[in-house]
Amino acid sequence: MNENLWINSLIDAKPLTNHVAVREAKKGIQDYLASSFFAVKNPNVLALNNEQAIVYGQTETSKRFNLETSHQALVYGFAAHYEDLDDTQSNLRGHPSAVILSALLAVAKPHDAGEKFLDAYISGIEIAGRLGQVFNPTIYNKGWHSTGFIGIFGATAALIKYLNIDASIANQAFSLAASQASGYRFQFGSDAKPLQAGIAAKHAIDAVDWALKGMTGSANYLSGKNGLVHMFDLDENKLQSVLSAPWTESLEIVSPGLWFKAYPFCSAAFRLADASLEIHEKQAIQLDDIESIDISFNPGRDAALIYTNPVNGLQGKFSGEYVTLLGLTKGTFDPKDFTDASLDDEVLANLDKVKRVYYPETEKGLSSQIYVKLKDKTTFHAEVFDPYGSPNNPLSNADIKDKLANGLGNEKQANVIAQTIENLEKNTLKEFLQAINRNENGGK
Amino acid sequence: MNENLWINSLIDAKPLTNHVAVREAKKGIQDYLASSFFAVKNPNVLALNNEQAIVYGQTETSKRFNLETSHQALVYGFAAHYEDLDDTQSNLRGHPSAVILSALLAVAKPHDAGEKFLDAYISGIEIAGRLGQVFNPTIYNKGWHSTGFIGIFGATAALIKYLNIDASIANQAFSLAASQASGYRFQFGSDAKPLQAGIAAKHAIDAVDWALKGMTGSANYLSGKNGLVHMFDLDENKLQSVLSAPWTESLEIVSPGLWFKAYPFCSAAFRLADASLEIHEKQAIQLDDIESIDISFNPGRDAALIYTNPVNGLQGKFSGEYVTLLGLTKGTFDPKDFTDASLDDEVLANLDKVKRVYYPETEKGLSSQIYVKLKDKTTFHAEVFDPYGSPNNPLSNADIKDKLANGLGNEKQANVIAQTIENLEKNTLKEFLQAINRNENGGK
Numbered sequence: 001m002n003e004n005l006w007i008n009s010l011i012d013a014k015p016l017t018n019h020v021a022v023r024e025a026k027k028g029i030q031d032y033l034a035s036s037f038f039a040v041k042n043p044n045v046l047a048l049n050n051e052q053a054i055v056y057g058q059t060e061t062s063k064r065f066n067l068e069t070s071h072q073a074l075v076y077g078f079a080a081h082y083e084d085l086d087d088t089q090s091n092l093r094g095h096p097s098a099v100i101l102s103a104l105l106a107v108a109k110p111h112d113a114g115e116k117f118l119d120a121y122i123s124g125i126e127i128a129g130r131l132g133q134v135f136n137p138t139i140y141n142k143g144w145h146s147t148g149f150i151g152i153f154g155a156t157a158a159l160i161k162y163l164n165i166d167a168s169i170a171n172q173a174f175s176l177a178a179s180q181a182s183g184y185r186f187q188f189g190s191d192a193k194p195l196q197a198g199i200a201a202k203h204a205i206d207a208v209d210w211a212l213k214g215m216t217g218s219a220n221y222l223s224g225k226n227g228l229v230h231m232f233d234l235d236e237n238k239l240q241s242v243l244s245a246p247w248t249e250s251l252e253i254v255s256p257g258l259w260f261k262a263y264p265f266c267s268a269a270f271r272l273a274d275a276s277l278e279i280h281e282k283q284a285i286q287l288d289d290i291e292s293i294d295i296s297f298n299p300g301r302d303a304a305l306i307y308t309n310p311v312n313g314l315q316g317k318f319s320g321e322y323v324t325l326l327g328l329t330k331g332t333f334d335p336k337d338f339t340d341a342s343l344d345d346e347v348l349a350n351l352d353k354v355k356r357v358y359y360p361e362t363e364k365g366l367s368s369q370i371y372v373k374l375k376d377k378t379t380f381h382a383e384v385f386d387p388y389g390s391p392n393n394p395l396s397n398a399d400i401k402d403k404l405a406n407g408l409g410n411e412k413q414a415n416v417i418a419q420t421i422e423n424l425e426k427n428t429l430k431e432f433l434q435a436i437n438r439n440e441n442g443g444k
Numbered sequence: 445m446n447e448n449l450w451i452n453s454l455i456d457a458k459p460l461t462n463h464v465a466v467r468e469a470k471k472g473i474q475d476y477l478a479s480s481f482f483a484v485k486n487p488n489v490l491a492l493n494n495e496q497a498i499v500y501g502q503t504e505t506s507k508r509f510n511l512e513t514s515h516q517a518l519v520y521g522f523a524a525h526y527e528d529l530d531d532t533q534s535n536l537r538g539h540p541s542a543v544i545l546s547a548l549l550a551v552a553k554p555h556d557a558g559e560k561f562l563d564a565y566i567s568g569i570e571i572a573g574r575l576g577q578v579f580n581p582t583i584y585n586k587g588w589h590s591t592g593f594i595g596i597f598g599a600t601a602a603l604i605k606y607l608n609i610d611a612s613i614a615n616q617a618f619s620l621a622a623s624q625a626s627g628y629r630f631q632f633g634s635d636a637k638p639l640q641a642g643i644a645a646k647h648a649i650d651a652v653d654w655a656l657k658g659m660t661g662s663a664n665y666l667s668g669k670n671g672l673v674h675m676f677d678l679d680e681n682k683l684q685s686v687l688s689a690p691w692t693e694s695l696e697i698v699s700p701g702l703w704f705k706a707y708p709f710c711s712a713a714f715r716l717a718d719a720s721l722e723i724h725e726k727q728a729i730q731l732d733d734i735e736s737i738d739i740s741f742n743p744g745r746d747a748a749l750i751y752t753n754p755v756n757g758l759q760g761k762f763s764g765e766y767v768t769l770l771g772l773t774k775g776t777f778d779p780k781d782f783t784d785a786s787l788d789d790e791v792l793a794n795l796d797k798v799k800r801v802y803y804p805e806t807e808k809g810l811s812s813q814i815y816v817k818l819k820d821k822t823t824f825h826a827e828v829f830d831p832y833g834s835p836n837n838p839l840s841n842a843d844i845k846d847k848l849a850n851g852l853g854n855e856k857q858a859n860v861i862a863q864t865i866e867n868l869e870k871n872t873l874k875e876f877l878q879a880i881n882r883n884e885n886g887g888k
Binding site: 047 | 488491492511512515586587588592619620622623624625626627628629630631632633634635636639640643654657658659660661662664665668669670671672674675750784
């Protein structure tokens, strides 16, 4: 296939004519900031940013690309994904906004048009989602971290739109981004997982910088004989059809859409989370009373949940067993239970009572079920299809603004930020950048 | 397996007791600099370094890790690999020094001990070569670029030794390096190939920086259930045996050793190059007179030579057909024939006359043969096992010093540099860094 076709349709696309897409993008920006603000004062984030508080965007006098630019994208992405509260998308099977918005915010300047920012963001999601259709589930199942590996192309696409990069340089930028495509699932449960979101954002910045400096890469990094599609035994016809689909129909940000997370752990455990809360509403379960628990997945849908016996809360973010025990016993998911602190002995002793079982997906769609059997022979059962936050059961606008206010610890600033985002296509980024850089988030 | 065993043997190793290893390392440093000096004034190298001339090493007052450090490693690696004149190693199936020495030179300070530099370099080659045994030929054949993908671990190992990083942080550094492991063969024949050497050096610097800042990665990035060894269906037992082999026996820098290149193209074409020169000595072939040419490889040994019909000299670096035609007709390999200038029509018209054939490796080892048939029915044949520059037919010390003098365009400075390298384990790096940063190489 001719990879230039893809580039031209990206450059020519006018996604802002899709009003649902614009609405979802505005939610996405709020949710990204909410997820980031929960983490901006975290010691790890400060350490990565050389003990500086985060400041989003560039000043009018910054050079677009200096060494600081890609470093800022790294830090933004790390913070946005640090609590694992940031959005996911099912075609990408990863976290698009943590990569794409981090790259955009690293080059954004106050005088830039807000509509360009929205256009670039929606375009980045589009490319990430479309390539997700081609690369997944293959690369995800093999152990690659889609957020990093595919996300880098989404971020590069966003930068190309935002910076008006022309087609020939855009093609080089994508190829140079491909040179750095990495990110692995073995990092789930460590700092390296959120780092991989930041690394992808940073790599996209570097790729565009190098392309603008005249560096060349192969034009056939996807479909060429040695290209990524063939390296992973993917379907070249699908690549062609997915990338040549018109942008005038449904967009990836609308369908399958973004999943805005209500809980600070892997979305693959969200159905279990809601099922466990449903049971908890009937009866709070005591760890001591548990005889056994079965938790179910559709086959392959627990790939991200790599810890059956987590030893700390960070690993617990990727453990259906841990999430289920928390929901059943506490009825709530507190970010404090998902840190690098070790789990208490009673929790550890009960993890082995939880067993995974697998049921094929039915016509009703993906689901998870929980069967609890207590020592006194009481049983509980719940099944969840569309967990809270998923596209069919989404957070409301008010929920997202609450998330932003909670992340900031400041409802008034959350309202100001939400207002600047609501008006983004009518203004420059000036008010928006000012609002997100107020003292309250740790910035200056 | 326990990945910490590997880290401890790396940290405890004293490779400078192996005198052959030290001798080869000194040749390696000279050859790296020679290869770099050919490229330091290239417009692409200058563009990547933001129009600054390259300056190797840090000042005494530099911070070890600032944003500039990893950028310098990127530029050094790009320059070192730009002409494809830099060393290769057969276990790595790539270019170790371009990655390892670039990372080391980005952190090297004048007061640092020369013996530490040598120790770190040899240790980096050791890890790159050992992991090469485990990962190759699988990842190379699948399309990964070993220089980047495996080289990053070699460079990380070198930095760990050079900077006296302790074992627990060293393990994190390797894991964070793994998060960024990338580099693909589809880039051969573009600027992205040498960039991938620089990217790996840069990634190693970043990984060590992040580990020192306290970032965590999975401890089981190689042998864990989702680790690289399982992602690529590699042999975990081999990983264990290779990594636990004592450092007191032969070292990778000694056996299989480094291959110092006499020609500015891919070493997979070197046997053909020498065979073509051998025929040219009997008779200079005219393009017009050629009826057909067969060139042979042992099966799989032309994987790097991805262009059968190159359109420019950069692609010609990865074309056995182009190299053969040049050797047969010109009897010499001029760097001018390996630039991004388009090939002339007569050369293009004759490329199709060259056909690849494959013969199994015999007891005598790897070889390439050329059969030339002219229109007047004259035939020529040559077979080469150990091409000039390969470990069994190495460049002499004088050859390497000539290469350095040619790269610099200055024989006197080459002698000075060679002298500082000869005495490296007895001194600090001060004289060495001064010598390589004289005006003549474009530095200040």
